[in-house]
Amino acid sequence: MLAELLHFALTPASMAARRDGSVADSVALWARGNRQRRAWAAHETHARAVAEAAIGELRQTRTAVVLGSGLLRDVPIELLRARFKRVVLVDLVHLASVRLRALLGRWGNVEFMVRDIAGGEEGRDEGGDSGASPLAFLRSIPDLDLVISANVLSQIGVAARARAEEIAGADLDGPLADVARRLRRHLDALAGLGARAVLITDIAYRVRDRAGGEIEHYDLMHGVALPPADARWEWPVAPFGEIRRDIERVHDVVAHGDFGRAWSAGVGSPPDADRG
Numbered sequence: 195m196l197a198e199l200l201h202f203a204l205t206p207a208s209m210a211a212r213r214d215g216s217v218a219d220s221v222a223l224w225a226r227g228n229r230q231r232r233a234w235a236a237h238e239t240h241a242r243a244v245a246e247a248a249i250g251e252l253r254q255t256r257t258a259v260v261l262g263s264g265l266l267r268d269v270p271i272e273l274l275r276a277r278f279k280r281v282v283l284v285d286l287v288h289l290a291s292v293r294l295r296a297l298l299g300r301w302g303n304v305e306f307m308v309r310d311i312a313g314g315e316e317g318r319d320e321g322g323d324s325g326a327s328p329l330a331f332l333r334s335i336p337d338l339d340l341v342i343s344a345n346v347l348s349q350i351g352v353a354a355r356a357r358a359e360e361i362a363g364a365d366l367d368g369p370l371a372d373v374a375r376r377l378r379r380h381l382d383a384l385a386g387l388g389a390r391a392v393l394i395t396d397i398a399y400r401v402r403d404r405a406g407g408e409i410e411h412y413d414l415m416h417g418v419a420l421p422p423a424d425a426r427w428e429w430p431v432a433p434f435g436e437i438r439r440d441i442e443r444v445h446d447v448v449a450h451g452d453f454g455r456a457w458s459a460g461v462g463s464p465p466d467a468d469r470g
C-alpha cells in the first residue's frame with residue numbers, strides 16, 4: 195500500500211490525469227502486475243516474441259514508437275533500445291518506477307511522451323468524437339520504422355464505452371457505434387502509417403466460475419472484426435482470488451506482426467460509411 199501511495203505521489207502527471215483516474219489506474223495495474231507476475235508471464239513472453247520477430251525482419255531501425263507502453267511488461271524494451279536510434283514511449287501516464295528505470299539504466303535513446311491516443315474531448319459531439327485521428331501525430335515523427343500498439347486498443351474501447359454510458363444512459367445504440375468507430379480509427383491509422391505496425395490486443399474476456407461455467411463473455415472489439423492473427427493466447431488478467439475467490443477473468447489476446455499488410459488484405463472489418 196505504501197509503495198502504491200509513493201508511486202501515486204512521485205509519478206509526474208497533470209492534475210487532470212490525477213483527477214480522472216489515469217494515474218490511479220496505472221498504479222493499480224502496476225500493483226496487479228506484481229501480484230500476478232507468474233500468471234501474466236506467458237502472456238508477456240508471447241507479446242514480446244511477436245514484436246521481437248517483427249523487429250528482426252526490419253531493414254531499417256531508426257525510430258520506434260510504442261503506444262500504451264505503460265509498465266513495459268509486454269514490450270521488448272531492451273531489444274528496442276539496442277536496435278533503434280530513437281524509441282518513443284507513448285502513454286497517458288509513465289509511472290515513476292518506469293522513469294527511474296530509464297534514468298538508472300541511462301536509456302539515452304528512449305523518450306517518454308505523455309499523450310491520449312484515444313483523442314481528446316475537444317470538438318466532440320455529444321457522445322461522439324471529433325473525427326480527427328488521434329494517431330496523426332505519428333506522421334510528424336521523422337524516420338518512423340516501427341509502431342507497436344501494445345495492449346492499448348481495448349482500453350480505448352473501455353474508456354469510450356464508459357463515457358457513452360455516462361452520457362447516453364439506456365439509449366446506447368448511437369454511442370456504441372461510436373465506440374466501434376474509435377477502434378476502427380486506431381486500426382486504420384496503424385495500418386496506414388507506411389511504417390511496420392505490430393498490433394497486440396485483447397479482443398474479448400470471459401468471466402468463469404470454478405466449475406468452468408461461463409458467467410460473462412464481453413466483446414472488447416464491439417463487433418469490429420480483425421484479420422486472422424499471427425498468434426493468439428489467453429491472458430489470465432484476474433485469476434481466482436484477484437477480484438473474487440470464486441471467479442476468474444481471462445482475456446483472449448491476438449497479435450499481428452505486420453498489421454498493415456493484414457488489414458489491407460481486407461480480411462478484417464470491411465470498409466463502411468461509418469468510418470471516422
Ligand SMILES: C[S@@+](CC[C@H](N)C(=O)[O-])C[C@H]1O[C@@H](n2cnc3c(N)ncnc32)[C@H](O)[C@@H]1O
Pocket residue numbers: 220223261262263264265266267268269284285286287309310311312313344345346349350
Ligand atoms: C494493459 S496496459 C498495457 C501494458 C503495457 N503495454 C505494458 O507492457 O506494461 C494499457 C496501457 O495503455 C494506457 N492507455 C490507456 N488508454 C490510453 C490512451 N487513451 N492513450 C494513451 N495510453 C493509454 C494505460 O495507461 C496503460 O499503460
